[in-house]
Amino acid sequence: MLMRARTFTESGRRAQIVRAAIEVIADVGYAKASFSRIAKQAGLSSTGMISYHFAGKDDLLAACVAEIEEVTGAFMQPRIDAAEGHVAQLRAYVEANVAMVGEHPAAVRALIDIVKNSAGQSVAVNGRLAVFEEHFRAGQAAGAFHSFDTRTVAIALTAGLDAVVVTAAAAAPGPTELSRLGRELADLYVRATAADPKEGSA
Amino acid sequence: MLMRARTFTESGRRAQIVRAAIEVIADVGYAKASFSRIAKQAGLSSTGMISYHFAGKDDLLAACVAEIEEVTGAFMQPRIDAAEGHVAQLRAYVEANVAMVGEHPAAVRALIDIVKNSAGQSVAVNGRLAVFEEHFRAGQAAGAFHSFDTRTVAIALTAGLDAVVVTAAAAAPGPTELSRLGRELADLYVRATAADPKEGSA
Amino acid sequence: MLMRARTFTESGRRAQIVRAAIEVIADVGYAKASFSRIAKQAGLSSTGMISYHFAGKDDLLAACVAEIEEVTGAFMQPRIDAAEGHVAQLRAYVEANVAMVGEHPAAVRALIDIVKNSAGQSVAVNGRLAVFEEHFRAGQAAGAFHSFDTRTVAIALTAGLDAVVVTAAAAAPGPTELSRLGRELADLYVRATAADPKEGSA
Amino acid sequence: MLMRARTFTESGRRAQIVRAAIEVIADVGYAKASFSRIAKQAGLSSTGMISYHFAGKDDLLAACVAEIEEVTGAFMQPRIDAAEGHVAQLRAYVEANVAMVGEHPAAVRALIDIVKNSAGQSVAVNGRLAVFEEHFRAGQAAGAFHSFDTRTVAIALTAGLDAVVVTAAAAAPGPTELSRLGRELADLYVRATAADPKEGSA
DNA sequence: AATGAATGAGTATTCATTCAT
DNA sequence: AATGAATGAATACTCATTCAT
Numbered sequence: 001m002l003m004r005a006r007t008f009t010e011s012g013r014r015a016q017i018v019r020a021a022i023e024v025i026a027d028v029g030y031a032k033a034s035f036s037r038i039a040k041q042a043g044l045s046s047t048g049m050i051s052y053h054f055a056g057k058d059d060l061l062a063a064c065v066a067e068i069e070e071v072t073g074a075f076m077q078p079r080i081d082a083a084e085g086h087v088a089q090l091r092a093y094v095e096a097n098v099a100m101v102g103e104h105p106a107a108v109r110a111l112i113d114i115v116k117n118s119a120g121q122s123v124a125v126n127g128r129l130a131v132f133e134e135h136f137r138a139g140q141a142a143g144a145f146h147s148f149d150t151r152t153v154a155i156a157l158t159a160g161l162d163a164v165v166v167t168a169a170a171a172a173p174g175p176t177e178l179s180r181l182g183r184e185l186a187d188l189y190v191r192a193t194a195a196d197p198k199e200g201s202a
Numbered sequence: 203m204l205m206r207a208r209t210f211t212e213s214g215r216r217a218q219i220v221r222a223a224i225e226v227i228a229d230v231g232y233a234k235a236s237f238s239r240i241a242k243q244a245g246l247s248s249t250g251m252i253s254y255h256f257a258g259k260d261d262l263l264a265a266c267v268a269e270i271e272e273v274t275g276a277f278m279q280p281r282i283d284a285a286e287g288h289v290a291q292l293r294a295y296v297e298a299n300v301a302m303v304g305e306h307p308a309a310v311r312a313l314i315d316i317v318k319n320s321a322g323q324s325v326a327v328n329g330r331l332a333v334f335e336e337h338f339r340a341g342q343a344a345g346a347f348h349s350f351d352t353r354t355v356a357i358a359l360t361a362g363l364d365a366v367v368v369t370a371a372a373a374a375p376g377p378t379e380l381s382r383l384g385r386e387l388a389d390l391y392v393r394a395t396a397a398d399p400k401e402g403s404a
Numbered sequence: 405m406l407m408r409a410r411t412f413t414e415s416g417r418r419a420q421i422v423r424a425a426i427e428v429i430a431d432v433g434y435a436k437a438s439f440s441r442i443a444k445q446a447g448l449s450s451t452g453m454i455s456y457h458f459a460g461k462d463d464l465l466a467a468c469v470a471e472i473e474e475v476t477g478a479f480m481q482p483r484i485d486a487a488e489g490h491v492a493q494l495r496a497y498v499e500a501n502v503a504m505v506g507e508h509p510a511a512v513r514a515l516i517d518i519v520k521n522s523a524g525q526s527v528a529v530n531g532r533l534a535v536f537e538e539h540f541r542a543g544q545a546a547g548a549f550h551s552f553d554t555r556t557v558a559i560a561l562t563a564g565l566d567a568v569v570v571t572a573a574a575a576a577p578g579p580t581e582l583s584r585l586g587r588e589l590a591d592l593y594v595r596a597t598a599a600d601p602k603e604g605s606a
Numbered sequence: 607m608l609m610r611a612r613t614f615t616e617s618g619r620r621a622q623i624v625r626a627a628i629e630v631i632a633d634v635g636y637a638k639a640s641f642s643r644i645a646k647q648a649g650l651s652s653t654g655m656i657s658y659h660f661a662g663k664d665d666l667l668a669a670c671v672a673e674i675e676e677v678t679g680a681f682m683q684p685r686i687d688a689a690e691g692h693v694a695q696l697r698a699y700v701e702a703n704v705a706m707v708g709e710h711p712a713a714v715r716a717l718i719d720i721v722k723n724s725a726g727q728s729v730a731v732n733g734r735l736a737v738f739e740e741h742f743r744a745g746q747a748a749g750a751f752h753s754f755d756t757r758t759v760a761i762a763l764t765a766g767l768d769a770v771v772v773t774a775a776a777a778a779p780g781p782t783e784l785s786r787l788g789r790e791l792a793d794l795y796v797r798a799t800a801a802d803p804k805e806g807s808a
Numbered sequence: 809a810a811t812g813a814a815t816g817a818g819t820a821t822t823c824a825t826t827c828a829t
Numbered sequence: 830a831a832t833g834a835a836t837g838a839a840t841a842c843t844c845a846t847t848c849a850t
Contacts, residue, residue: 193393564765566765584755585758
């Protein structure tokens with residue numbers, strides 16, 4: 001092997017633990033995702049190894065969120081960027097998010113569970129909310145969206161999206177079913193927000 | 203003797219424990235709502251008493267949900283019944299639900315937390331979902347609602363409603379702010395679902 | 405059994421745990437006195453029982469100190485009170501403290517170890533130091549003691565006393581040897597502090 | 607090649623680790639001086655290095671004691687040797703020991719903490735005790751000291767000295783305050799032990 | 809000679825549940 | 830019907846030590 005970075009093993013273990021943690025959270029939920037379970041999932045003989053690699057549970061969780069966001073960002077961002085106009089981008093976001101269930105089901109479920117349970121503290125939650133709000137505000141200014149309270153709508157729509165995604169992930173549907181689900185939800189959201197709903201049609 | 207139905211709060215102690223549990227869950231969240239805390243809140247000196255009255259944590263939780271639904275149902279049902287037409291009833295439901303934050307803040311927060319953490323198992327969730335679905339189906343047949351996948355929309359809208367309610371409960375807003383919030387969200391949902399959005403306006 | 409207080413069992417357990425803790429601390433030292441060891445010594449099957457009866461390690465430790473001080477106070481106070489004059493009381497204190505090794509060897513060793521390791525935080529340490537300082541100050545005013553820095557001397561003499569006591573406790577000497585030791589040390593301290601050393605002779 | 611004695615700090619690494627350990631013990635105390643902390647202080651990336659160089663924690667501790675004694679011996683010995691007569695040498699020892707707080711505060715605090723926690727096992731303690739005893743015995747034979755139990759007095763005085771030193775080290779006093787403290791304590795000890803206290807006055 | 813990953817027992821504390829009284 | 834003591838497993842986290850590289 002050529003010039004492998006020396007931190008390979010270390011970062012390999014970290015990645016392995018993060019992956020295991022994501023799977024466990026997706027499986028049993030944030031609340032029951034103990035170091036024990038994660039260690040077992042990762043094939044480690046003790047929880048000490050996790051503490052060795054991560055400063056604490058928060059640190060591990062943060063690493064999970066970062067990993068998931070990287071993965072999901074790589075999947076979603078191109079699809080969102082490909083859309084033009086505020087309404088079309090909203091649609092693209094929703095469809096990409098639902099489509100992700102087919103690609104990274106564990107990551108999707110885990111992220112939503114983490115976000116749900118760390119409530120206000122998480123950067124991720126507030127981050128996404130803020131992005132939605134800002135998108136709505138800009139779209140309203142451009143006349144693409146109705147006039148509505150951006151914060152309330154952002155909260156309602158992101159939560160609804162998460163719920164649909166989580167339900168879908170549990171059912172493990174095929175890709176066609178998933179894209180139908182995505183379109184269905186996107187239609188709903190466009191009707192709810194677009195000044196002229198026809199603008200955002202696929 | 204006529205079989206008088208034994209309500210879920212068959213004895214005074216049970217009711218007392220259930221009420222304490224709801225308060226604790228509302229206060230510290232489902233995850234940290236231990237028997238210890240609940241016993242303390244209920245003025246009991248031992249957790250054994252809880253185990254004595256309830257088969258387990260799940261049993262207690264179920265009793266909490268039942269109690270909360272009774273309370274909230276009593277508040278919401280009249281308002282929903284007062285509305286005429288499918289769209290108007292959807293609006294009434296949403297507004298009543300948001301308004302409830304001002305009336306029974308602990309019950310509202312506790313219920314959502316329980317539902318969130320017991321995920322798919324809960325009867326309550328599925329019950330409400332089924333009601334929404336059925337309402338949408340009937341409304342579609344009557345031409346009041348758009349054509350859409352009732353299940354997906356039910357999931358998205360109930361989750362969004364919960365999120366708004368929970369956010370509102372955390373902020374402890376005044377009654378006028380609450381009714382504004384309710385109208386805002388109801389508007390959104392009517393736009394999203396009504397065949398002719400104007401039909402459901404207040 | 406007649407009218408036993410209802411808290412008997414509970415307080416009995418507490419006392420039992422405190423006694424076990426004192427023995428363990430005397431045996432293996434403060435640092436290694438874990439809940440595990442204490443539970444084993446107390447014949448408890450788990451450490452949970454200790455946490456059940458005490459708010460934490462500090463609480464248990466405080467209870468130990470209180471228990472020890474009660475025991476030792478009961479032993480020493482009469483002997484100190486029986487002495488007249490500042491110098492004689494110093495002598496009485498020293499001799500009583502050394503004599504206690506024969507009566508409550510574990511308590512003595514445990515107390516010193518706790519005091520040593522909780523350093524500045526402990527009320528007990530500073531309390532005894534303050535008592536010594538005040539005794540010296542009063543004695544100086546009365547012309548019984550030399551002129552010296554009361555704080556420094558208090559620190560040196562209490563530490564020396566503790567060291568002698570601990571050493572003696574480890575050797576498990578007989579009562580005559582103990583009283584010889586006490587006299588020896590009292591002589592030293594009287595010579596070191598008394599304006600006229602002869603005043604304090606037994 | 608001539609057998610050049612391998613000092614206890616045989617290699618640079620060993621010395622580096624010992625120095626780090628002393629600093630850590632002085633900083634956080636014996637109880638919390640873990641290999642982790644020491645490795646970090648020494649700039650080592652792993653605790654394995656410490657285990658590699660030392661047979662165990664005891665071994666490392668022994669090396670620390672040896673190192674400290676070398677350092678402190680170099681400071682104190684000339685001052686002691688400069689004094690003439692048994693009483694004067696006792697005074698010189700006490701004053702030099704207290705003065706050392708200003709010169710090697712870390713070494714002083716670390717040594718006392720190690721000695722305190724390794725109790726009777728330590729060679730160092732017993733070594734110093736033996737030196738004191740022997741000094742007292744010789745002084746008694748020469749008529750310089752009172753007649754007293756040399757062992758008991760040695761224990762009491764060394765412990766008292768340590769306590770004063772440790773208290774002083776915590777307060778970080780200036781040099782004049784330190785020398786006052788040293789004189790104060792030396793006075794006390796001379797009064798306690800000298801056949802004719804005036805003999806040993808500075 | 810040195811590294812850093814791995815181990816496994818250790819820490820205090822909390823938990824739901826059981827049981828004799 | 831109720832108490833409160835007891836249990837034993839679970840929690841995250843730290844420790845000194847070992848070992849292959």
